[in-house]
Every structure is written in structure tokens, then in C-alpha cells.
Amino acid sequence: MISEHELEQARLYAAERLAEAGIVLAADERDAIEVADFGLSRLEESGLQLLVYVNTDRYCAKELVLRPGQTCPEHRHPPFDGTPGKEETFRCRSGVVYLYVEGEATSNPICEPPPGTYTVHHEIELRPGMQHTIAPGTLHWFQAGPDGAVVSEFSTASRDELDEFTDERVARETIVG
Amino acid sequence: MISEHELEQARLYAAERLAEAGIVLAADERDAIEVADFGLSRLEESGLQLLVYVNTDRYCAKELVLRPGQTCPEHRHPPFDGTPGKEETFRCRSGVVYLYVEGEATSNPICEPPPGTYTVHHEIELRPGMQHTIAPGTLHWFQAGPDGAVVSEFSTASRDELDEFTDERVARETIVG
Numbered sequence: 001m002i003s004e005h006e007l008e009q010a011r012l013y014a015a016e017r018l019a020e021a022g023i024v025l026a027a028d029e030r031d032a033i034e035v036a037d038f039g040l041s042r043l044e045e046s047g048l049q050l051l052v053y054v055n056t057d058r059y060c061a062k063e064l065v066l067r068p069g070q071t072c073p074e075h076r077h078p079p080f081d082g083t084p085g086k087e088e089t090f091r092c093r094s095g096v097v098y099l100y101v102e103g104e105a106t107s108n109p110i111c112e113p114p115p116g117t118y119t120v121h122h123e124i125e126l127r128p129g130m131q132h133t134i135a136p137g138t139l140h141w142f143q144a145g146p147d148g149a150v151v152s153e154f155s156t157a158s159r160d161e162l163d164e165f166t167d168e169r170v171a172r173e174t175i176v177g
Numbered sequence: 178m179i180s181e182h183e184l185e186q187a188r189l190y191a192a193e194r195l196a197e198a199g200i201v202l203a204a205d206e207r208d209a210i211e212v213a214d215f216g217l218s219r220l221e222e223s224g225l226q227l228l229v230y231v232n233t234d235r236y237c238a239k240e241l242v243l244r245p246g247q248t249c250p251e252h253r254h255p256p257f258d259g260t261p262g263k264e265e266t267f268r269c270r271s272g273v274v275y276l277y278v279e280g281e282a283t284s285n286p287i288c289e290p291p292p293g294t295y296t297v298h299h300e301i302e303l304r305p306g307m308q309h310t311i312a313p314g315t316l317h318w319f320q321a322g323p324d325g326a327v328v329s330e331f332s333t334a335s336r337d338e339l340d341e342f343t344d345e346r347v348a349r350e351t352i353v354g
Contacts, residue, residue, distance in 0.1 A: 021199055022198055022199020022200070022270075023199070023270075024270065024271075024305035024306040025306050026306040026307055029306065053266065053268060053308060053331065054266045054308070054310060054331055056264060056310070058235075058236070058333045059235070059236040059237075059264070059331060059332060059333050060236075060331075061238065061266065061268075061329075061331035087233060087235055087236070089230065089231045089238065091230060091238075093199075093200075093201065094201075128201035129201040129202050129203040129206065130203055131203075131230060131231070133231060133233070152238075154230065154231055154236060154237075154238035155236060156235045156236050
């Protein structure tokens with residue numbers, strides 16, 4: 001659960017980081033910033049702030065904002081409605097984000113995941129101007145560096161409620177709008 | 178035709194405007210900025226600078242950069258490969274862009290199109306933080322305000338070579354990469 005106070009603080013943080021990254025929001029968008037704690041009630045450790053620009057049946061674009069060291073738990077986007085599932089590109093705008101995907105485990109990775117079940121450990125460091133595309137169905141998780149991060153996400157249609165998290169404690173429908 | 182000098186100047190302009198908008202490019206992206214004169218050889222009047230971040234079979238994301246008063250000529254994105262055609266969202270990042278789409282003609286529109294065939298005159302003003310989604314097959318054109326503009330484009334797969342321009346003098350394959 002996210003308290004009203006946590007929600008407001010998370011929105012404030014996200015709005016400030018977006019503004020610092022030069023990203024201008026319309027007047028009504030600040031209060032449309034969503035905050036997810038993934039049902040873990042440890043928002044600063046496992047959580048995500050996001051602003052959805054557009055999400056049609058065919059494509060989606062969002063900004064993701066992470067606090068310093070904040071982690072989005074391991075998950076994958078399964079097939080749905082006859083499609084292969086969500087395909088997504090992360091492009092770092094500010095700060096640093098460490099993305100972990102399927103593949104050979106990186107020795108001496110930068111990040112340690114928070115308590116929970118994490119099974120993929122191939123590290124991709126994304127600094128501003130760097131991007132990576134995640135194929136449908138690929139397990140992935142990500143954590144911001146010590147200054148937090150702003151990440152643009154471009155993708156096929158987003159259906160967050162379908163996400164499959166590796167850790168069964170993680171709830172799927174925890175976006176507070 | 179775009180001369181080498183025009184190409185270099187246009188890329189320089191686009192890179193500077195992107196930087197001013199807080200958009201960081203990777204080292205190899207500056208030289209990947211594409212410049213289109215739409216076969217009209219009047220680049221400052223009718224033209225577009227663009228950087229494609231990603232263009233998969235399913236979605237696409239680009240930055241568009243326009244010089245002051247520069248126009249992207251009227252066109253539409255037709256159906257292809259069993260899809261309804263490209264659906265796209267324009268989000269203004271800096272400057273102002275005036276988008277003209279099908280619908281009731283705006284009285285006293287801000288922009289005058291350059292010489293050529295322009296048939297849709299419903300004006301949508303996009304300032305930073307404002308966006309508009311164009312349905313597949315809809316005729317549209319756009320022109321930057323007096324300070325130029327940076328516009329993010331989120332869309333389904335982009336197949337520029339299929340674009341149908343209203344003015345038959347406009348060439349479809351004129352992107353210089």
C-alpha cells in the first residue's frame with residue numbers, strides 16, 4: 001500500500017526529476033504521474049514512478065522515473081490477444097539505470113537486487129543517450145544508480161496488469177493513478 | 178537535392194536544438210540525423226530533420242526538429258501489410274508547432290503553407306508538453322513557429338517510403354541518411 005503522503009512525495013520527486021531533464025509536462029499531467037510499489041510496501045526500495053503519454057491498441061510511450069537505487073522487480077510481458085507480448089525500448093534521459101536481462105550473468109554486477117526472487121543477471125548500463133530494446137517475453141529488472149534516473153520507454157501496447165513477476169509476492173495491479 | 182553543406186548545416190541546427198531541449202544523444206547519433214527536403218530543393222521552407230531512436234516491425238520513436246517556419250508537406254500514411262497504416266502521436270518538446278489535420282478549417286490560421294497543394298486546414302497548436310494523436314490515413318501537415326520546434330513522435334512502425342503526399346511534386350524517398 002502507498003499512503004497519500006508517499007504518493008504525493010513520489011509525484012513531487014518525479015516531477016522535479018522530469019523538469020531537471022528538460023521534460024515539460026502539461027498542467028494536468030503532474031497529477032497523472034502513477035506510482036507503483038508492486039505490493040511490497042517498500043516504495044523507496046522497490047518502486048517506480050511513471051507518466052504515460054499515450055497507450056493505444058498499437059503503441060505506447062511513457063517516462064519512467066526512479067529514485068536513487070530504486071528497483072523495478074523482475075518481470076516479463078507475456079503474449080496476449082494474438083500478439084507476441086510487449087516489446088519495449090528503454091532510453092536513458094538522465095542519471096544512470098542498470099538493466100538486467102536474460103543472458104550470461106555479469107561478473108561483479110553494479111547492483112544488488114533487493115530481497116526477493118531475481119533470476120537474470122546480464123547487466124546493461126544505460127547512461128543518457130543510450131538505449132536497449134527488450135524482446136517480448138524476456139525476463140528483466142532494473143535499478144537506478146545513486147542519482148536516480150529518468151528513462152523514456154517506447155513500446156507496443158502496454159498492459160501492465162498482464163505482467164508476470166518472478167517473485168510471487170509481487171502484485172500485478174499496484175499502480176496508483 | 179540537398180548539398181553536403183546543407184546536410185551538415187541542418188544536422189548542426191538539429192543537434193543544437195535537441196541539446197537545448199535537454200535531449201542527450203549518443204556519440205554516433207549526431208551523424209545519424211536524417212534531413213529531408215521532400216524533393217523540393219527548398220530545405221529551409223519545406224523540410225524536416227529527424228532522429229530515429231527505434232523502428233521495429235511494431236513501433237517507432239523519433240525526434241523531429243524544424244527550423245523557424247519550416248513545413249513538413251501534407252501527407253497521409255496508407256494501410257500496408259494488413260495494418261491500418263501508421264498511427265502517430267506528436268508531442269511538442271520545445272518551440273511551437275502548428276499541426277493541420279482534416280476537419281473544420283480554422284478561421285485565421287497562424288500559418289500559411291508554402292507554395293504547393295494543401296487541402297486540410299484544421300489547426301492544432303502544440304506548445305511544450307502538449308500532444309496530439311493522428312489516426313491512420315488522416316491527411317496532415319505541420320509548420321514550426323518563429324523559434325523552430327522539437328517534437329517527439331511515437332507511432333506504429335514507420336515506413337516513410339509509403340507516405341502519400343497531396344502535392345504530386347513532392348518526392349517520397351528523399352531522406353538523406
